[in-house]
Amino acid sequence: MLNRIALFSLVILFAGCETTQERLMDSNENQMALRQMQTRSFDTTDRKFVLVSVINTLQDLGFVVESADVDLGTVTATKLDGYALKMTVTARTRGESQVTVRANAQYGLRAVNEPEPYQNFFAALSKAMFLEAHSVE
């Protein structure tokens, strides 16, 4: 019995447990790669138009918008559909002729680190604005 407990305990230990700092800072993630995956730029200078399109797109995708700020260019929304998906999208002016959009999402208790959900979001946003989404280096 005790052997089994010891074995089980070891399995849990080796399953890897992050410290509070790693969880707070998401230090185990490759933040550069993540940022690239989460960011696109669009050829427009109308940041407000981009923000309105972000809100519309989120609503089309089944999200409920919780807060938005035009000065800072942030929108946060949550989708509840047997799961909780919370997403923040920011739009910032980039140079003279572009607006960059950055999205990050949380699914239940973890960050969304896969490219597909972001690709889908940007594809929908791109269609809504009739603008092509460019990857940002």
Next chain:
Amino acid sequence: MEWRQMQSRKYDTSDQEMILNASAAQLQDLGFTIDETEGELGLLVASKERSAVNAGQVVGSIILAALTGAYVPTDHHQLFKASVVTRAFGENQESVVVRVTFQRIVWNDANQVSKIERINDEEMYLEFYSKLSKAIFLEDQQI
């Protein structure tokens, strides 16, 4: 006072908006979603939920349960909250002071709140500001 020092940094720029934008991007890098913002006051409130499972605690609970038959609940998930406040600083408002505060609420597997605390580990604030400084190409200074 120590709290304030640990949580604050000064940057030599008058561009408060740029600092606030960079802070928002930084919080996104850390996986936070932004709950509230107030541009004029220079305020950002963000949060994220993560697992709170702690191997040592689980092992302890299992061993205790095996020996005594009593099950002790262990930490399950947690809500991190971050608030960033930026303000112009100096006689001619030539710099910006940033102050970030992290807190967390932890629930155990019986869905009871097991911890409510301010995060007071200096390392975490150091990591936050080292990343922010890199992002804005400015050196942070203690105040």
